[in-house]
Amino acid sequence: ALAVNVVAASATGTATGTFSGTFTANDYDSGMSTVTGEEQGKVRIGDEYFDTLVDAVDAAKDGDTIYLLDNLEGAGIGIFAADGDVKDFTIDFGGFTYTCVGPAVGSSGTQSQAFHLEKGADYTPNVTFKNGTITAETGVGVKMLIQNYCNLTLTNMNLIGTTDTQYVLSNNFGNTVIDGNTSITATAGNVAFDVCYANGPYAEGVSVTVDTTGTIIGDIELGVWNAAGAGEAPDINDYLENANLIINNVKLDGKIENKVGGLNEYESDTAETDEEKKAEYNEKLQKAIDINGGTFAAGSEVENYLPEGGYKTDAAGNIIVGKKNDSNRITGCIYLNEDYHALIVNGRFIAQPHADNGSGFCTACKGVIVADTAE
Numbered sequence: 001a002l003a004v005n006v007v008a009a010s011a012t013g014t015a016t017g018t019f020s021g022t023f024t025a026n027d028y029d030s031g032m033s034t035v036t037g038e039e040q041g042k043v044r045i046g047d048e049y050f051d052t053l054v055d056a057v058d059a060a061k062d063g064d065t066i067y068l069l070d071n072l073e074g075a076g077i078g079i080f081a082a083d084g085d086v087k088d089f090t091i092d093f094g095g096f097t098y099t100c101v102g103p104a105v106g107s108s109g110t111q112s113q114a115f116h117l118e119k120g121a122d123y124t125p126n127v128t129f130k131n132g133t134i135t136a137e138t139g140v141g142v143k144m145l146i147q148n149y150c151n152l153t154l155t156n157m158n159l160i161g162t163t164d165t166q167y168v169l170s171n172n173f174g175n176t177v178i179d180g181n182t183s184i185t186a187t188a189g190n191v192a193f194d195v196c197y198a199n200g201p202y203a204e205g206v207s208v209t210v211d212t213t214g215t216i217i218g219d220i221e222l223g224v225w226n227a228a229g230a231g232e233a234p235d236i237n238d239y240l241e242n243a244n245l246i247i248n249n250v251k252l253d254g255k256i257e258n259k260v261g262g263l264n265e266y267e268s269d270t271a272e273t274d275e276e277k278k279a280e281y282n283e284k285l286q287k288a289i290d291i292n293g294g295t296f297a298a299g300s301e302v303e304n305y306l307p308e309g310g311y312k313t314d315a316a317g318n319i320i321v322g323k324k325n326d327s328n329r330i331t332g333c334i335y336l337n338e339d340y341h342a343l344i345v346n347g348r349f350i351a352q353p354h355a356d357n358g359s360g361f362c363t364a365c366k367g368v369i370v371a372d373t374a375e
Helices: 025-029 053-059 236-242 274-288
Strands: 002-009 014-021 043-045 048-050 064-068 072-074 077-079 089-092 097-100 113-117 126-136 144-148 151-160 167-171 174-180 183-185 191-198 206-217 219-225 243-253 256-258 289-291 294-296 319-321 330-335 340-345 348-353
Touching (some): 043 053, 053 089, 144 151, 151 348, 167 183, 183 191, 191 206, 274 289
Parallel strands (some): 097 126, 167 191, 206 243, 243 289
Antiparallel strands (some): 043 064
């Protein structure tokens, strides 16, 4: 027996009540009964319900918003260029938690992620995760919570790594924005997130912008990798030209670890003296690793990326960086269409979905937007 709400229409009005008995498909098809969202599934796109987040992401069309309706456990989730499944989409976690319990996903031979987000050959999708938590069970092969090659926005998210999670978030291409109250937690010895530049099909670069009131626990790693068949591996010169880490606000309990190389590996085409080379290197480094604000724990090594005297230290040894107003940083927000606006960051345009507060206008660019009207 199943208790459902009954809505019976008549010529004079509508009567509602509760029915307890046998529920048949004919009852549902006739429109006499409705089944609650919990009974239909724990994930919703519009008026369609799904039992798993995997099924919902697979079914999502370009531009769809997926809503979690409860805490969920499930397999790894990916969008793959080889499957022709590269698309824009948003997951609104609704305050709930998604726990990856395996199997993990990823590229062939490296199925080790809870989420794997690829770009297409000619298009980089815009993906947003907001308002919830992602984590994983231990012992299920999840070494990364998210491996990203998209324009990814994390708003009011909580990413919680386990002892197995070597990288909570790995950024290999595109523009990642970490904002709202997003927090990222890595366990001891593991990386909160990286900014990893690759050559070959990813040579256009990678950018991560952090502007959160949340906390990042764990290291931020600067790295490079050599894409298959791309030839000579990238070096510090390539990194400084094509990678950006922009921190406008954060509390960092970890260090910024440079695994690319430094002044000794840097090659200048113009400097004639060691002092000129050092000055040129520092200028490029501070533009690529652009620290504008935040609180950084003692030992973070953030001072390596700041001009001399560009910070203060509190009684606990934390480094405090005040926000700077510089025309070479975030300089504007431009309306693109009913779905997206673009931030201008260090001269780059970063497309993002509009911020919808239900008013019909984006809170960032003030443009007219199309709100999700599904109930």
